[in-house]
Amino acid sequence: MRKIVTAGEILVEIMAAEIDQSFMTPGPLIGPFPSGAPAIFIDQAGRLGQPAAIISSVGADDFGRLNILRLQESGVDTSAIAIHEGAATGSAFVRYGRDGDRNFVFNIQNSACGLIRLDPAARALIATADHFHVTGSSLFSERVIDIVKSGIDAVKARGGTVSFDPNIRKEILDTPGMREALDFVLARADIFLPSGDELFLFAQALDEAGAAAEILARGVAAVVVKKGAAGAVCYEARGAVDAPAFPVEEVDPTGAGDCFSAGFVSFWLRGEGIERALRLANACGALAVTKKGPMAGTPTLVEVETFMESRA
Numbered sequence: 001m002r003k004i005v006t007a008g009e010i011l012v013e014i015m016a017a018e019i020d021q022s023f024m025t026p027g028p029l030i031g032p033f034p035s036g037a038p039a040i041f042i043d044q045a046g047r048l049g050q051p052a053a054i055i056s057s058v059g060a061d062d063f064g065r066l067n068i069l070r071l072q073e074s075g076v077d078t079s080a081i082a083i084h085e086g087a088a089t090g091s092a093f094v095r096y097g098r099d100g101d102r103n104f105v106f107n108i109q110n111s112a113c114g115l116i117r118l119d120p121a122a123r124a125l126i127a128t129a130d131h132f133h134v135t136g137s138s139l140f141s142e143r144v145i146d147i148v149k150s151g152i153d154a155v156k157a158r159g160g161t162v163s164f165d166p167n168i169r170k171e172i173l174d175t176p177g178m179r180e181a182l183d184f185v186l187a188r189a190d191i192f193l194p195s196g197d198e199l200f201l202f203a204q205a206l207d208e209a210g211a212a213a214e215i216l217a218r219g220v221a222a223v224v225v226k227k228g229a230a231g232a233v234c235y236e237a238r239g240a241v242d243a244p245a246f247p248v249e250e251v252d253p254t255g256a257g258d259c260f261s262a263g264f265v266s267f268w269l270r271g272e273g274i275e276r277a278l279r280l281a282n283a284c285g286a287l288a289v290t291k292k293g294p295m296a297g298t299p300t301l302v303e304v305e306t307f308m309e310s311r312a
């Protein structure tokens with residue numbers, strides 16, 4: 001089985017308990033939950049049985065420990081998660097609006113995440129990777145960008161593959177160097193997994209099929225557009241495959257995109273057909289939204305197969 005390596009932020013997430021709650025006045029909060037987009041992705045890949053590892057950094061605190069324990073429980077190789085005395089694990093506070101919009105207060109660059117670097121453990125891991133996954137939100141520092149570039153170059157030199165989920169949050173799009181890094185990754189990606197309007201940040205066309213065609217023409221093998229409760233569409237040179245979502249009650253949407261991407265990439269790497277990879281990815285995304293907490297719904301392979309059979 002092919003080993004997936006990713007790099008980027010490990011966070012705890014703390015969420016406002018009520019819809020339309022303000023962060024300008026005291027109110028009930030729920031958490032800490034293990035989080036961070038690349039961490040959610042790699043957790044889902046590990047739970048599906050894919051060899052999986054993450055290059056990251058946490059503080060020597062409970063927030064770091066709870067994340068490492070969770071990832072280990074999911075079968076993820078945590079050997080390249082550096083633990084820094086004197087730094088605090090990163091965090092994200094999130095509140096949800098009535099119309100489903102999300103607002104975050106991130107503490108990433110000034111947390112232990114700001115200390116992520118290409119150290120010997122990271123290099124050792126990259127040397128074993130068959131596939132490198134990039135989450136756009138992780139390109140917040142020159143050091144993470146260096147790891148991502150090294151990882152992609154090493155994997156590609158061995159004939160491996162790259163996937164890219166832009167996962168752009170409005171709160172971080174203006175980070176210096178991020179735009180150039182996003183373009184670097186897209187130019188080398190085999191699978192591109194945008195959601196919502198992210199597709200249009202990388203193309204001129206104003207319609208989805210046209211924008212996907214532009215990106216395929218740049219050498220990407222599969223463009224997979226995630227659409228929340230409307231499921232997903234995969235564009236390849238030979239045509240498009242549309243896959244409806246599984247109807248579920250949405251409790252917490254955060255992390256669905258990462259779980260979907262991990263499901264799709266894991267099954268694509270196993271040589272599954274696009275229809276089955278999309279169905280499995282939709283099932284991972286659907287189960288992810290049914291529980292509060294970004295990793296709380298992340299299914300194992302058995303759970304996702306049982307769920308798909310129950311909905312056949």
Ligand code: ATP
Nearest residue numbers: 195226227228229231254255256257258282285286
């Ligand atoms: P995030 O960045 O917060 O992880 P996203 O915006 O990248 O999420 P979405 O498009 O919201 O990703 O969701 C990813 C996938 O998860 C969808 O393509 C779908 O398969 C599944 N999904 C998300 N929301 C729902 C829902 N309400 N019902 C069923 N499936 C859902």
Ligand code: MG
Nearest residue numbers: 167195257258
């Ligand atoms: Mg996303």
